[in-house]
Amino acid sequence: EVQLVESGGGLVQPGGSLRLSCVASGFTFGSYDMSWVRQAPGKGPEWVSAINSDGGRTYYQDSAKGRFTISRDNAKNTLYLQMNSLKPEDTAVYYCASYTVVAGTGNVEYGYWGQGTQVTVSS
Numbered sequence: 363e364v365q366l367v368e369s370g371g372g373l374v375q376p377g378g379s380l381r382l383s384c385v386a387s388g389f390t391f392g393s394y395d396m397s398w399v400r401q402a403p404g405k406g407p408e409w410v411s412a413i414n415s416d417g418g419r420t421y422y423q424d425s426a427k428g429r430f431t432i433s434r435d436n437a438k439n440t441l442y443l444q445m446n447s448l449k450p451e452d453t454a455v456y457y458c459a460s461y462t463v464v465a466g467t468g469n470v471e472y473g474y475w476g477q478g479t480q481v482t483v484s485s
Contacts, residue, residue, distance in 0.1 A: 363387075363388050364387070364388035364389050364474050365385075365386070365387045365388055365476075366384055366385070366386050366458050366459070366460075366474055366475060366476035366477075367384065367385045367387075367476060367477070368382060368383065368384045368456065368457065368458055368476045368477065368478060368479040369382070369383050369384075369385075369479055370382040370383050370479060371455075371456060371479030371480045371481045371482075372480075372481070372482070373482045373484065374448055374481070374482070374483055375483070375484070375485050376448060376449060376450060376483055376484075376485055377447060377448065378448050378483070379444070379445060379446045379447075379448065380445050380448065380481060381442060381443070381444050381445070382398070382442065382443040382444075382445065382456055382458075382479060382481075383440055383441070383442055384396075384398075384440065384441040384442070384458030384476055385438075385439060385440050386439045386440070386441070386474075387439060389460075389474065391436060391439040392415060392416070392436035392439075393415055394415055394460040394461075394473070394474075395412065395413065395414050395415050395460065395461055395462065395463075396412065396413055396415075396434060396441045396458060396459070396460055396461070397409060397410070397411065397412040397413070397458070397459050397460075397461050397472070398410040398411045398412075398432060398441075398443045398456055398457070398458055398459075399456075399457045399458075399459055399472070400452075400454035400455065400456045400457070400481075401454055401455050401457070401478075402451075402453060402454040403453075403454075405454075407457075408423070408454070409423060409470075410422070410423050410426050410430065410443070410456070411423065411426055411430055411432040411443060412432065412461065413432045413433070413434055413441070415436075416436070417433065417434045417436070420432050420433075425451075429445065429446050429447045429448075430443060430444065430445050430446070431443070431444040431446075432444075441458050443456070445481070448481075448483045449483060450483045450484060451483075452481060452483050453481060453482050453483050453484070454480075454481060455478040455479065455480050455481075456478060456479050456480075456481055457475055457476050457477075457478045458475075458476045459472045459473070459474060459475045459476070460472065460473040460474040461473065
């Protein structure tokens with residue numbers, strides 16, 4: 363059974379930091395590109411960051427650049443998102459998900475999803 367289990371969310375004041383983790387099982391984690399996607403209340407899913415299978419390439423949404431760092435430890439089957447200088451607009455449920463890029467179109471297709479972890483940034 364494929365599982366992605368996120369943890370590390372919580373309530374933090376503006377300017378604070380959190381480190382999210384996502385532990386994978388049931389598939390060959392090290393063979394998959396992975397991403398973090400968030401969904402704020404009343405809004406659709408929003409891609410935040412991505413990392414390729416060996417961790418050598420990372421990608422960020424503009425609002426995350428310079429504040430968030432995505433990383434992975436394939437030996438531990440774990441994906442991370444270090445979030446610094448958090449803002450109220452970062453409040454959302456954060457999901458980890460595997461993804462593939464469709465050849466020829468460049469479209470992203472998500473595969474495995476976790477259950478999400480709530481991040482609330484508020485004073």
